Every structure is written in structure tokens, then in C-alpha cells.
Amino acid sequence: MSNQAVMEAKNVSKSFGHVQALDNVNFSINKGDIVGFVGDNGAGKSTLLKILTGVHEPDSGELYWKGEKVEISSPEDAQKLGIGILHQSLPVIPKLNLAQNFFLTRELTNGPLNTLDKKKMEKICGKQMELLGISKDITQQNVETLSGGEEQTLILARTYFFGSELIILDEPTNNLSVKETRKVLETTRKIHEREGIPIVYVTHNIPRVFPIANRFVVLERGRKVADLEKTEDLDVRDVEDLIVSGEMGGNREFEEAK
Ligand SMILES: Nc1ncnc2c1ncn2[C@@H]1O[C@H](COP(=O)(O)OP(=O)(O)OP(=O)(O)O)[C@@H](O)[C@H]1O
Ligand SMILES: [Mg+2]
Structure with a gap:
């Protein structure tokens, strides 16, 4: 095992009925990594990430967090270790405003009656958004009115603020404009640069993740x-070929000759 591994999955398998979603997979995330985690629809990416974050239990295999074997039986377990995940479906409540969503289930209160400290929550939320490049004060705006990029930034800011030591983004850029996608990637990179938090970034779009990733699985x-x-030798096309054929440079010469 690498000394640098923050998290490792060893020989993990998982079936749903007749579908073998994961077959003896080994996966490690090292300190300083931005892993581009790729593969076709139904390849098992979300299933593996759900195992790492306690949503599913593996049928077999082991998980290690900083070298120690761990059982992650619930999302709360994952959160306690410091694993933050952004799922394909976003965990926000559209009718609540940005600050309310930011502090959801972790609201700040003050005074003997534990009244909600709205001002403080808005201030912290606004500051965190600003650090990630959203300087317009939108903390009182309902999340349903945010742009996709703003919403993603909110989730990233929240995940980061509550102390994640590993951030997993599952298809975060679906349905985002090119500009918003860039922004989310930039934000991801900023968070990574701040404290070297390792990131696993799932996408179907290799050109998107290619510039920021240092590894591909x-x-x-x-x-x-x-x-x-x-x-230096690896390019976007190599990774795409791996997804399509499991090999690099498969039919490239043939295709290019056409
Ligand atoms: N809860 C479930 N019940 C039954 N089958 C499931 C369940 N979750 C996933 N599967 C199946 O397991 C396989 C892997 O699915 P998974 O969601 O991990 O793929 P993925 O790589 O994330 O795909 P995508 O890129 O489309 O999100 C698929 O065949 C899927 O239908
Ligand atoms: Mg998926």
C-alpha cells in the first residue's frame, strides 16, 4: 500500500441481483490526487463511490482510511471520517435560501433560547462563496433560483467548510453551461490547492477533467x-480510447486514415 493513500478500496465487489456492478476492484486515492474517474454508463462508478461513502455495503472487499481498515456503514460514518460527496442528484432544498442550505442540519444558534443566528450564518456562507469566486451577495436567495454553477459552488463550499479531507464529485457538471462548468472546475482546483485535499472527479467528459486531473482510473x-x-505522453484521446475499447490507441490509425 502506498504511504500516501488517503483512502483505499481493496478487492471490492458488489452485485445488484444479476448485475455485477463491481468485480474485485482496487482503487486508491492518494494525497494530492485529483483523480479523473471515468467509464461508460453503468460501469460502476457511482456504485463504488456509494460504497466509499456508506450508501451501499460491498458484498466483499475492504476499505482503508489513512492506512486503517474501516467499516463505513452509513453516510454519517463517511462524514465523520471527513469524506464529502456531491452526488449526481444534488442534496439541496430548492425552497430554502443559500445560507439555510449551507447550514442545513448544522444550524448556528445563540442566546438562551437557541434562536437561529441568521446573520452569522449568512455572513459565513457569503464569505465562503466569495472565497470560491462568487462575490455577489446571494445568500438570501432561494436555491431554486440559482444558476447551476452557483448551486455547485454552494455545495462545494459547504462540503469544504465542514471539514472534508476527501471530496468526491459525481457528474457535477451535468446540465451546466460551458462557462459554469469551467467555474466548477476552477473552484474544485482552488479547493484542492488550498490544502491539497484529494479529489475524485467523475465525468463522461474527458476534455473537461483532463486539465486538472493528475491520474485517471x-x-x-x-x-x-x-x-x-x-x-506528458498521455492525451485526451488515449483516455477516451480506454473507455471505448479498454486499450489505448485502439483503432486510431484506422480512423485517422479514413
Ligand atoms: N440500487 C441499484 N439497484 C439495482 N441495480 C443498480 C443499483 N445501482 C446501480 N445498479 C446497476 O449497477 C450498474 C452500475 O451502475 P452505476 O450507477 O454504478 O454506474 P455508473 O458508472 O455510475 O454509470 P453512469 O455514468 O451512467 O452514472 C448498472 O448496471 C446499474 O443499473
Ligand atoms: Mg453514476
């Missing part, structure tokens, strides 16, 4: 088919 029908560092 490719899943195909529940199996890991590649796990590679981004070297």
Missing part, C-alpha cells in the same frame, strides 16, 4: 481497466 462493466498517471 477507468472502469468498464464493473472492472478496473486502467489506472494511470497523466504523463
Whole structure:
């Protein structure tokens, strides 16, 4: 095991009925990593991330957090370790405002009657958003009126603020404009740069994640088919080929000759 591994999944398998979603997968996330976690629809990416975050239990296999074997039986367990996840479906309440969503279930109160300290929550929320590049004060705006990029930034800011030591983003850029997508990637990079928090970034769009990732892990029908560092020789097309054929440079010459 690498000394640098923050989290490791060893020989993890998971089936849903007849579907083998994960077949003996080994996956490590090291300090300083931004892992581009890629693969076709149904490859098992979300399933693996749900195992790392206590949503699903694996049928077999082990999880290690900073070298220690751990059982992660619920999302609360994952949160206690410091794992923050942004799911494909976003965990926000549209009718509540930004600050309320930011502090959801962790509201700040003051005084003998424990009244909600709205001012303080808005101030902290606004400051955190600003640190991630949203300087317009939108803390009292309902989340349903935010742009996709603002909403993603809110979730990133919240995840970061409550002390994540590992951030997992599952398809965070779905339905976002090109500009908003860039912003989310920039924010992700900023968070990573601030304290070197490792990040796992799931996407179907390789060109998007390519500039910020240092490693790529490719899943195909529940199996890991590649796990590679981004070297100078590696390009977007290589990673795409791995997803399509499990090999690099598959039919490239043929296609380019056409
Ligand atoms: N709760 C579940 N019940 C039954 N089958 C499931 C469940 N979750 C996932 N699966 C199946 O497991 C396989 C892996 O799904 P998973 O969601 O992990 O894929 P994915 O790589 O995240 O795909 P996508 O890129 O489309 O999000 C699929 O065949 C899916 O239908
Ligand atoms: Mg998925």
C-alpha cells in the first residue's frame, strides 16, 4: 500500500441481483490526487463511490482510511471520517435560501433560547462563496433560483467548510453551461490547492477533467481497466480510447486514415 493513500478500496465487489456492478476492484486515492474517474454508463462508478461513502455495503472487499481498515456503514460514518460527496442528484432544498442550505442540519444558534443566528450564518456562507469566486451577495436567495454553477459552488463550499479531507464529485457538471462548468472546475482546483485535499472527479467528459486531473482510473462493466498517471505522453484521446475499447490507441490509425 502506498504511504500516501488517503483512502483505499481493496478487492471490492458488489452485485445488484444479476448485475455485477463491481468485480474485485482496487482503487486508491492518494494525497494530492485529483483523480479523473471515468467509464461508460453503468460501469460502476457511482456504485463504488456509494460504497466509499456508506450508501451501499460491498458484498466483499475492504476499505482503508489513512492506512486503517474501516467499516463505513452509513453516510454519517463517511462524514465523520471527513469524506464529502456531491452526488449526481444534488442534496439541496430548492425552497430554502443559500445560507439555510449551507447550514442545513448544522444550524448556528445563540442566546438562551437557541434562536437561529441568521446573520452569522449568512455572513459565513457569503464569505465562503466569495472565497470560491462568487462575490455577489446571494445568500438570501432561494436555491431554486440559482444558476447551476452557483448551486455547485454552494455545495462545494459547504462540503469544504465542514471539514472534508476527501471530496468526491459525481457528474457535477451535468446540465451546466460551458462557462459554469469551467467555474466548477476552477473552484474544485482552488479547493484542492488550498490544502491539497484529494479529489475524485467523475465525468463522461474527458476534455473537461483532463486539465486538472493528475491520474485517471477507468472502469468498464464493473472492472478496473486502467489506472494511470497523466504523463506528458498521455492525451485526451488515449483516455477516451480506454473507455471505448479498454486499450489505448485502439483503432486510431484506422480512423485517422479514413
Ligand atoms: N440500487 C441499484 N439497484 C439495482 N441495480 C443498480 C443499483 N445501482 C446501480 N445498479 C446497476 O449497477 C450498474 C452500475 O451502475 P452505476 O450507477 O454504478 O454506474 P455508473 O458508472 O455510475 O454509470 P453512469 O455514468 O451512467 O452514472 C448498472 O448496471 C446499474 O443499473
Ligand atoms: Mg453514476
